[in-house]
Amino acid sequence: MTSTTPDLVLLVEDDRRLAALTREYLEGHGLAVVHVADGRRGLEEALSGRYEAVLLDLMLPGKDGLEVCRELRARSDVPVIVLTARGEEADRVLGLELGADDYLAKPFSPRELLARIRAVVRRARGRAGPAASTVRVGGLVIDPAARRVTLDGREIALTGYEFALLDALARRAGRILSREQLMELAGGSAEEAFDRSVDVHVSRLRQKLGDDPKRPRLIKTVRGAGYLLAAEGE
Known part of the structure; x- marks a missing residue:
């Protein structure tokens, strides 16, 4: 520090x-x-x-x-x-x-x-990694400099870990990320990805984004593989 x-x-x-x-x-x-x-x-x-x-x-x-x-x-x-x-x-x-x-x-x-x-x-x-540019996926906008997330113009309040996790997914929209990859990209330990911690954080993100956990349109579960953030138009 x-x-x-x-x-x-x-x-x-x-x-x-x-x-x-x-x-x-x-x-x-x-x-x-x-x-x-x-x-x-x-x-x-x-x-x-x-x-x-x-x-x-x-x-x-x-x-x-x-x-x-x-x-x-x-x-x-x-x-x-x-x-x-x-x-x-x-x-x-x-x-x-x-x-x-x-x-x-x-x-x-x-x-x-x-x-x-x-x-x-x-x-x-917002210093978990190098300075990054704003990322947009459909109506989702992530501004790392301001540590601000909006969805369809509505600001979403996230914790530091939730922000890092969503940013990792958004920058790789359309790609499947394993739990281990998500833990590493969000600044955690990949060794912990085998418990339910990633699943819990994703569940909290879905709730804050208004994503239906049974039929999510944003953060999708790929059984046996991990998660992906749906690219625009998916």
Whole structure:
């Protein structure tokens, strides 16, 4: 990260020992970290607009982390990384469905967490890759410089990961992209493409674009192969 002041990250975690260790590591690598230990205060802080990213535990006092994620995403597009001791796929998928950009199961490597934070912040700032031109596919217009998406003139609010995913599909409209390719193009890890995370993000994109999941006209599923964004006229 190239800013002269440290990026500010919110850590919502009730395990104070884990929070202290995580904070020490992240601050030792150039971030500034604010720690809160309960869900209600965590939501208030996250909505303040001060933070580059929110690290959110699921099992919290005051307000459950999933509820925090749901309420936060309804009012803010700040990047959210869910930190959870719930290792089951269903819990990870639920977090993504509620709007989290990424997740990390406990116990996690602080180094991996740092890499995930940097990735979601880059995507949110529109710096996940080289500067790119505006792309148009039918009524869909994606402007990377302004990090703005419109469909038939209507602006669509997307998280950083959703924007990166849609941009990757749109620049290759009409081409089938596997889950592994989509993860890599959107700035994630291809190793994670074997779980349902890509499917969940695509489902959220369809919902925001008003695409019928049973008969999608924009983002189409190619069974056993991946996804494609329909080229104009398809």
